[in-house]
Amino acid sequence: MEIIPLGRKLGAEIIGIDASKPITPHRSEQLRDALKKHLVLLFKNQTLPVTEHVIFAQVFGDLGKIADTLLGLGKRKYPEDDIPDCVSVISNIKVNNESIGSLGDSECFWHTDSCFSNTPPSASTLYSVEIPDNGGNTAFLNMVDALETLPVDIRAQVNKLSIRHSQVYDSTGTKRPEFDEASDITKNPGPTHPIVRTLPENNRQVLYLGRRLGAYIPGLTVNDSENLLDVLWAHTIRECRTWSHQWCLGDLLVWDNRTTMHHRDSFDPRQRRRLHKVQVAGERPV
Numbered sequence: 001m002e003i004i005p006l007g008r009k010l011g012a013e014i015i016g017i018d019a020s021k022p023i024t025p026h027r028s029e030q031l032r033d034a035l036k037k038h039l040v041l042l043f044k045n046q047t048l049p050v051t052e053h054v055i056f057a058q059v060f061g062d063l064g065k066i067a068d069t070l071l072g073l074g075k076r077k078y079p080e081d082d083i084p085d086c087v088s089v090i091s092n093i094k095v096n097n098e099s100i101g102s103l104g105d106s107e108c109f110w111h112t113d114s115c116f117s118n119t120p121p122s123a124s125t126l127y128s129v130e131i132p133d134n135g136g137n138t139a140f141l142n143m144v145d146a147l148e149t150l151p152v153d154i155r156a157q158v159n160k161l162s163i164r165h166s167q168v169y170d171s172t173g174t175k176r177p178e179f180d181e182a183s184d185i186t187k188n189p190g191p192t193h194p195i196v197r198t199l200p201e202n203n204r205q206v207l208y209l210g211r212r213l214g215a216y217i218p219g220l221t222v223n224d225s226e227n228l229l230d231v232l233w234a235h236t237i238r239e240c241r242t243w244s245h246q247w248c249l250g251d252l253l254v255w256d257n258r259t260t261m262h263h264r265d266s267f268d269p270r271q272r273r274r275l276h277k278v279q280v281a282g283e284r285p286v
Helices: 025-038 050-060 143-148 152-158 222-236
Strands: 002-005 012-015 040-043 087-091 108-111 123-130 138-142 162-164 192-194 196-198 205-207 242-245 252-256 260-264 274-280
Touching: 002 025, 012 025, 025 040, 025 050, 025 252, 040 242, 050 087, 050 123, 050 252, 050 274, 138 143, 143 205, 143 222, 152 222, 192 196, 252 260
Parallel strands: 012 040
Antiparallel strands: 002 012, 040 252, 087 274, 108 260, 123 252, 123 274, 138 242, 138 260, 162 192, 196 205
């Protein structure tokens, strides 16, 4: 197995691993260590049926729930019957005018997967089944670096603050029909997580922003909350701490969902795109 760093602050390509084959305990430990170090791992030229994808994801921990289940909405109904409960289909494809997946073809804003749940996943795995000719790239941010480079006064301010993460919108900014949008942002449904999150396995601290839309910092006025969030996001979204991936067929990405945020570019709606996501269970942020 070979590990090739890709970005200045995160990302590495793993060479010599067939994710469809059993992974030995020794290799599994090496992959987990690589994920802790590089935050995002790329495995190219994979052939990964759904069943094998689910097995491979467990290299990184126990299987997690998909977003709909974490939101208490039950299992998403896909036109295909062979999609397990733990797999999300990310796609703009429609069959008989019915979407076979979620999130369509528009931009997905910077976010952390399922921050709107009490126990967001610790990691996510995403495999490309169909990809467009252009667009739909996925970029990642190093949130450890974002915290470590915060100005001292801002770091002191946020150390004891939390964010309430709204359940009303998905990562494209589309309102979920199952949730009502409150006229008062302080009343939006969703859990509260600390802005500075500590990882249980190594006490590493990260900046945990989740997603911008509908966010609110309890204990502050709405105006003060918005101003502080604007400062944090302006500091965070910088090219110096990002790495962007241009998808190829058969690519498999694995990322630490606690120490990164990610973003998807929009793409031509006339082009087909389909990816399968399997998440790894996480703990409540502290």
